Amino acid sequence: xxxxxxxxxxxxxxxxxxxxxxxxxxxxxxxxxxxxxxxxxxxxxxxxxxxxxxxxxxxxxxxxxxxxxxxxxxxxxxxxxxxxxxxxxxxxxxxxxxxxxxxxxxxxxxxxxxxxxxxxxxxxxxxxxxxxxxxxxxxxxxxxxxxx
Amino acid sequence: xxxxxxxxxxxxxxxxxxxxxxxxxxxxxxxxxxxxxxxxxxxxxxxxxxxxxxxxxxxxxxxxxxxxxxxxxxxxxxxxxxxxxxxxxxxxxxxxxxxxxxxxxxxxxxxxxxxxxxxxxxxxxxxxxxxxxxxxxxxxxxxxxxxxxxxxxxxxxxxxxxxxxxxxxxxxxxxxxxxx
Numbered sequence: 001x002x003x004x005x006x007x008x009x010x011x012x013x014x015x016x017x018x019x020x021x022x023x024x025x026x027x028x029x030x031x032x033x034x035x036x037x038x039x040x041x042x043x044x045x046x047x048x049x050x051x052x053x054x055x056x057x058x059x060x061x062x063x064x065x066x067x068x069x070x071x072x073x074x075x076x077x078x079x080x081x082x083x084x085x086x087x088x089x090x091x092x093x094x095x096x097x098x099x100x101x102x103x104x105x106x107x108x109x110x111x112x113x114x115x116x117x118x119x120x121x122x123x124x125x126x127x128x129x130x131x132x133x134x135x136x137x138x139x140x141x142x143x144x145x146x147x148x
Numbered sequence: 149x150x151x152x153x154x155x156x157x158x159x160x161x162x163x164x165x166x167x168x169x170x171x172x173x174x175x176x177x178x179x180x181x182x183x184x185x186x187x188x189x190x191x192x193x194x195x196x197x198x199x200x201x202x203x204x205x206x207x208x209x210x211x212x213x214x215x216x217x218x219x220x221x222x223x224x225x226x227x228x229x230x231x232x233x234x235x236x237x238x239x240x241x242x243x244x245x246x247x248x249x250x251x252x253x254x255x256x257x258x259x260x261x262x263x264x265x266x267x268x269x270x271x272x273x274x275x276x277x278x279x280x281x282x283x284x285x286x287x288x289x290x291x292x293x294x295x296x297x298x299x300x301x302x303x304x305x306x307x308x309x310x311x312x313x314x315x316x317x318x319x320x321x322x323x324x325x326x327x328x
Contacts, residue, residue, distance in 0.1 A: 058160020100270020131232020
């Protein structure tokens with residue numbers, strides 16, 4: 001048995017069009033778009049039969065299957081070259097905490113607001129996109145050491 | 149009920165699969181978006197947004213889907229803008245968003261697991277504070293409010309404008325990556 005290298009990632013435009021078709025399928029079949037932060041909120045409230053929670057369980061399953069088939073599944077900590085594992089775990093959890101708070105304020109995240117509401121041209125979703133990307137670029141320079 | 153949950157799971161599998169294929173389970177790759185050296189996040193997000201937007205527009209116009217039965221997120225101007233600003237800070241520090249952190253965790257990444265734990269804590273704690281903050285969360289409410297409403301333009305014209313904006317963005321993204 002020979003070790004095989006992970007497969008290269010898909011073309012981003014092709015992956016994006018596929019993701020758009022998944023979102024369109026969700027509108028057509030389920031009458032709603034995609035979500036992620038809503039699934040976390042449902043889990044926190046013990047609502048295990050919540051639509052977004054079940055969808056998020058599917059995201060975990062889909063990501064797992066895809067990574068195994070593409071030979072990308074690996075027990076590791078992705079981080080900048082000069083960042084220790086423990087520092088990376090703290091920055092991931094800390095950044096995650098801020099995103100959780102932001103998603104409660106905004107009633108959704110990159111999935112439920114930016115993608116789902118963005119494609120439906122919702123004003124609040126576009127304000128969320130502008131706020132999130134604007135803020136991420138504004139803070140990119142101060143936190144650049146996290147990625148070096 | 150069970151049918152709708154089965155659909156939820158299948159849609160989620162396809163969602164997670166696409167995110168993983170695009171490389172969006174990899175935090176340093178996502179973070180390079182904010183240093184303009186790898187614009188995969190922008191390319192994937194906006195080609196997805198444009199595809200779904202065009203699909204919803206044309207399928208709605210052809211009567212294949214009734215857009216009035218699709219749930220539209222409501223607009224709350226100040227909470228959503230402020231929420232976006234807080235979210236963006238977390239995004240560049242963490243490198244993952246709530247959906248991609250689940251993919252990262254599912255592919256064996258410890259930082260993905262830490263991100264999932266942090267997001268969960270943030271949502272639960274902000275949720276506990278929510279009753280006190282309810283007047284703010286419900287402020288500047290505009291119900292279902294769309295870009296065509298804001299600009300008093302037909303739906304199709306705004307759709308075309310977003311397509312032009314995205315295509316221009318893709319052209320700029322390709323140039324930035326060549327330079328990087």
